Amino acid sequence: MTTExxxxxxxxxxxxxxxxxxxxxxALFRDKGxxxxxxxxxxxxxxIFFGHLPFVKWVGLPISTFRSHPGSVFRKxxxxxxxxxVTKRYRSVQKGMDELxxxxxxxxxxxLTTNIYWLSYFPNRFRFQxxxxxIIILHEIExxxxxxxxxxxxxxxxxxEDLERARFARGPLEPRGFMYYPLSVNPHPDLRAACIAxxxxxxxxxxxxxxxxxxxxGMRFLAKRIMKSGEKSGFKEAxxxxxxxxxxxxxxxxxxxxxxxxxxxxLQEAAxxxxxxxxxxxxxxxxxxxxxxxEFAVVSARIIKQRGQSDETFAKAGGLMLICxxxxxxxxxxxxxxxxxxxx
Amino acid sequence: xxYDKIFNELFDADGLRKGYYKLDxxxxxxxxxxxxxxxxxxxxxxLTELRTHLEESRKAVHAGLKSPLFYYMELRQFDLPTLAxxxxxxxxxxxxxxxPEIFAKLKPSxxxxxxxxxxxxxxxxxxVPDI
Numbered sequence: 001m002t003t004e005x006x007x008x009x010x011x012x013x014x015x016x017x018x019x020x021x022x023x024x025x026x027a028l029f030r031d032k033g034x035x036x037x038x039x040x041x042x043x044x045x046x047x048i049f050f051g052h053l054p055f056v057k058w059v060g061l062p063i064s065t066f067r068s069h070p071g072s073v074f075r076k077x078x079x080x081x082x083x084x085x086v087t088k089r090y091r092s093v094q095k096g097m098d099e100l101x102x103x104x105x106x107x108x109x110x111x112l113t114t115n116i117y118w119l120s121y122f123p124n125r126f127r128f129q130x131x132x133x134x135i136i137i138l139h140e141i142e143x144x145x146x147x148x149x150x151x152x153x154x155x156x157x158x159x160x161e162d163l164e165r166a167r168f169a170r171g172p173l174e175p176r177g178f179m180y181y182p183l184s185v186n187p188h189p190d191l192r193a194a195c196i197a198x199x200x201x202x203x204x205x206x207x208x209x210x211x212x213x214x215x216x217x218g219m220r221f222l223a224k225r226i227m228k229s230g231e232k233s234g235f236k237e238a239x240x241x242x243x244x245x246x247x248x249x250x251x252x253x254x255x256x257x258x259x260x261x262x263x264x265x266x267l268q269e270a271a272x273x274x275x276x277x278x279x280x281x282x283x284x285x286x287x288x289x290x291x292x293x294x295e296f297a298v299v300s301a302r303i304i305k306q307r308g309q310s311d312e313t314f315a316k317a318g319g320l321m322l323i324c325x326x327x328x329x330x331x332x333x334x335x336x337x338x339x340x341x342x343x344x
Numbered sequence: 345x346x347y348d349k350i351f352n353e354l355f356d357a358d359g360l361r362k363g364y365y366k367l368d369x370x371x372x373x374x375x376x377x378x379x380x381x382x383x384x385x386x387x388x389x390x391l392t393e394l395r396t397h398l399e400e401s402r403k404a405v406h407a408g409l410k411s412p413l414f415y416y417m418e419l420r421q422f423d424l425p426t427l428a429x430x431x432x433x434x435x436x437x438x439x440x441x442x443x444p445e446i447f448a449k450l451k452p453s454x455x456x457x458x459x460x461x462x463x464x465x466x467x468x469x470x471x472v473p474d475i
Binding site: 016017018039059117125127128129151153165169170171172239240243244246247249250251253255256261262264265268287294297298300301304305 | 361362363364365366367372373375377380381382383384385386387389390391393420421422423425426429430463
């Protein structure tokens, strides 16, 4: 935790968070005087999800996602907590940067969507072409900006040139200089109603999307593909694909086990908020499921590392994922029942 | 291959830490900063893959199979459609420019567009480093 000063002279406390989008959203709310934690935003914005898109390729590998569409956590959380936000995209680089400077000069901190590759304050191992990284700009400094990146544990400086490139990078999911900041925020949001809305939405997304690639069904679909992948596409390719799934699960700012631990943290906070033992119980279940996901990651890591020499097989990895699917189905069914009983 | 070793070396070198949610002794969730084995291995795998690709492309350029543009494309982790879009050049033209004999005849104005997007100078764009 580091304290910084915004252009308006207000103190800003930098919190280290696991996920960029929920971290930025919670920082924007905190700046307006609403104390809200990162997992809370994540739960209210219905961040947890699962999807496997075999036909969408990213660096030649199919996409498996453990979260909802980038941008939706912010959008949903803002709506449910009653915050009015300005969101803008730009065609012209010049206009986008001018507008950013104008808002910063007014003492407002601003959230931006950027390409992580061009943010040079990251060391090389973080830098890959991904157009959905969210950061907060605190104020302008000499030939650059002061940046509070929620993924890092301290604020950093970023050159103007880098920021321009990062904001207006091309490719899939182009940010087009996406910029957002609060106009007004309800100082006493109805947290209980927001939590219920978030949980209901999550249950719907996980259980009731009638396509076999999303939610619990998506998990089963992917698990079966992993089981067969060893024979189907050869060890090397199968290991690459498995590695990509684990990377999506553990690496890309998920807070561990594909956001499952973060959701457990949300359920824990919600249990305190409602004084509900059932939610506390579900939080424990979620932690247990997260542990199985961790085990899946470890088994996969062993497969990749030992190049098929170990006792671990693709069938075992897929089997672990099937167990996760079964347990999560039960959990979200229970959560659905519990949310119906809760009163706002 | 010791993928996790590669990752850990880099990790120790820059010391940048990310947050992971973890239960503390009292059963409350807190933010922890130690990466897991799974993360270390898959990241090491990805980094190794990127390096091998880059090395292969460098060799291909030296062997005269590809133009230097291909190397810099790999260096910036671009794929063909993204490079085409960023430079504002049709992708079938970019594809042609990956051939050394066609790349050699490019006008400075076209080179400048690539150089700007790939963040290298025009001089650098014409050659690849020898190692």
